[in-house]
Amino acid sequence: MFQYEMPTKVYFGKDCIAQSGDVLAQFGRKALLVTGRHSAKINGAQQAVTDKLDALGIEWVLFDEVESNPSIETVRRAAEVGRNEQVGCVIAIGGGSPMDAGKVIALLCTNDLDDTALFTGPYCPPLPIIAVPTTSGTGSEVTKVAVLTNPHAGTKQSVGSPLIFPKIAFVDPTFTVGVSRRVTIDTAIDALSHAVEGYLSTGSTPMSDVWAEEAMRFLGIHLDALDQELSYAVREDLMYASTLAGIVIAQTGTTLIHGMGYQLTYYKGLSHGRANGILFPAYMKLMEEAVPDKTAKIWELLDVSGLEEFTEIMKKLMPGTVDLTEEEIELYTKLTMPTSAVKRTSCEVTPDLVKQIYRSLKA
Ligand SMILES: [Fe+2]
Known part of the structure; x- marks a missing residue:
């Protein structure tokens, strides 16, 4: 049902x-x-x-x-x-x-x-x-x-x-025509995280997957060119994808990326999309093991060869690192663990795993 x-x-x-x-x-x-x-x-x-x-x-x-x-x-x-x-x-x-x-x-x-x-x-x-x-x-x-x-x-x-x-x-x-390059990238990655997280959420359904796949297809075409000058037609694709991805999370909720990202926004001032973007590669690495079929489909829809290429694209779009102290990591993990976003994530999420991902943002 x-x-x-x-x-x-x-x-x-x-x-x-x-x-x-x-x-x-x-x-x-x-x-x-x-x-x-x-x-x-x-x-x-x-x-x-x-x-x-x-x-x-x-x-x-x-x-x-x-x-x-x-x-x-x-x-x-x-x-x-x-x-x-x-x-x-x-x-x-x-x-x-x-x-x-x-x-x-x-x-x-x-x-x-x-x-x-x-x-x-x-x-x-x-x-x-x-x-x-x-x-x-x-x-x-x-x-x-x-x-x-x-x-x-x-x-x-x-x-x-x-x-x-x-x-x-x-x-x-x-x-959206006059939206700055930085905000365009950050918001597009937020939309992408909605489509991908919704697709991989334990709350995904056959109907939410239809919109998730379509959103990824529209975002995937432009993913590598988000840091360039964008035409109206591209802006239209991005907005369409963003609305589709919204319909997805209205059914599925978000998962670990959003659950962890909120702390980076609240305490470190990172924009929401940027927080999601820097957590994205670590999340996809987990999902490759937990949900291999759907992850392979995501690479196909985004037209990337796999995790390595996706990580490169994210690093290009979201340069920089986040250096957290052990106290900060402890606090953020405590705030992340009880969230429903963690419960909807398609792998076992332990405090150690969350800490390890926060630590990896330094590299
Ligand atoms: Fe979001």
Whole structure:
């Protein structure tokens, strides 16, 4: 038995917001726009949304203070705005941070949750969530998870519930055209890790594998050229793959790479995609032994000869090393071990194994 759930209505392609008719009219007379400080204004996404809202006669109020790896304090402040303004929906525009923040803000507009209940639920239905991604990586526009920084737990932590699947995702590759090379690489590797981890997760299903293979195929074509100038057509492929990979992890969850990577982001400031990228080769080495058939299929889909070539590509895209002290390794391992990401990993994960992988990042 397996389940498949993907309730988000996806509009994909250039100008998809302008071409969405009156679909936004069903979510009330006022919307809360949630963005980071700058990028949604520069890449045209905010304008595309407000043009559509204005045309439909829907009022909007802007909260543009979402930081990278958003904090509980920020989402609470934004929810206060949403409640005071009596908005009918939350439109989250940006990369993973504004989209994840938007999901939690929508929950907090309809639920009174302390800092513990925020992560555990139970939840009443949130305000409807509309997601507009402006990077190709997180896949948050089609997932039921939001990741926040939780200082109480000393790491990044997830809010997860089918209730926070966005109602609508407007996925327009145009918004990613100006994304810097570094962010393009980091986010593409995040998307790749979603597809690969989902494919190798103990929670993978025949239906999630369909999307995972397709996502890998679209990412594999461009993997070696991510550090070069990218055409619109390539940006379109990356965004399509990223959304497919999001659909995958909405079914399967993520595994050891994400479980370990959160510590590198929280404590060492590595971007999410970069943290995943530097852990990727060690993970694939484990998977070659644990799940040889599927790993061989991954090499084929990515058009690489095997672990050695894949490791070379990752090192080229993610240069540098992470030098951790034994105390840091001890702490990160303690934080990683209880996560569901570890439980979904297709091999036995022991504290010694996790420590050994963290140590290997130095080399
Ligand atoms: Fe991720």
